[in-house]
Amino acid sequence: MPLPATRVTAEAQEFKELERHFRRSALLRQALTHSSASGAVNGQRLEFLGDAVVELSVRQNLLRRYPDASEGDLTRLKIDLVRGSTLARCADRLGLRGMIITGRDFAEPDIPDSMAADAYEAVVGALFLDRGFQAAGDFVERTLLALEGCSSCGDPKSRLQEYCQGRGMPRPEYVTEEVLGPSQIGRAHV
Numbered sequence: 001m002p003l004p005a006t007r008v009t010a011e012a013q014e015f016k017e018l019e020r021h022f023r024r025s026a027l028l029r030q031a032l033t034h035s036s037a038s039g040a041v042n043g044q045r046l047e048f049l050g051d052a053v054v055e056l057s058v059r060q061n062l063l064r065r066y067p068d069a070s071e072g073d074l075t076r077l078k079i080d081l082v083r084g085s086t087l088a089r090c091a092d093r094l095g096l097r098g099m100i101i102t103g104r105d106f107a108e109p110d111i112p113d114s115m116a117a118d119a120y121e122a123v124v125g126a127l128f129l130d131r132g133f134q135a136a137g138d139f140v141e142r143t144l145l146a147l148e149g150c151s152s153c154g155d156p157k158s159r160l161q162e163y164c165q166g167r168g169m170p171r172p173e174y175v176t177e178e179v180l181g182p183s184q185i186g187r188a189h190v
Contacts, residue, residue: 014095018123021139027130031122032096034115036103043122050125053133055082057124057140081148087117090144096120 015028022028031043031050058081062074069077080086091097096119097111106115120143128136 015099018094018096018099021127021135022130024130027126028123029101031126032099032119033101034103034106034119036105037101038103040101043119043126046125046129047118047122048125049128050121050123050136053124053128053136054087054121054140054144056133057137058082058145060137061141061145081144084114084117086144086148087120088113089148091116091120093147094120094123094143096123 019025019028027046030041031046033040033042035042035044055078058078059074062069062077062081066074066077097116100106100111100115100119102111124136124140127139
């Protein structure tokens, strides 16, 4: 069966590529071990640490990248970048989903995005412990910030509401003028 052998070879190559960032590969293995793997030291504590390192790296980068952005715009950007679905995409680009060591209850196709995102954070936390903030921040820069687009403006309704609140105006009221098509797309009138 050539497909499974090919997949195992690809996963081994992805692991080796990731492992080269570490001095202590045992930390990487721990980061990739889910709590369902009985008897093994898992990556939950590394995930806890990695969550903070990812967020700090993202905040630091956004301050540099958008020197004139408001706090609200920076917060929206940060939220877009650190949400679970974004981190799961990063994990998938790195091949982490296939490297996660789980208990019998999980198999790769069944691994949810939340678990993949947690593995990404755990790897960042492990890298922080192994090589420090600069190495972990550089990793976040290469694997998240350089590859994920984000919108600094947010959705129009949120922007209008923040604009009104910031000027002491009442909240806008939306009235549906017309409903079009099967998807029930409505146009709002303020």
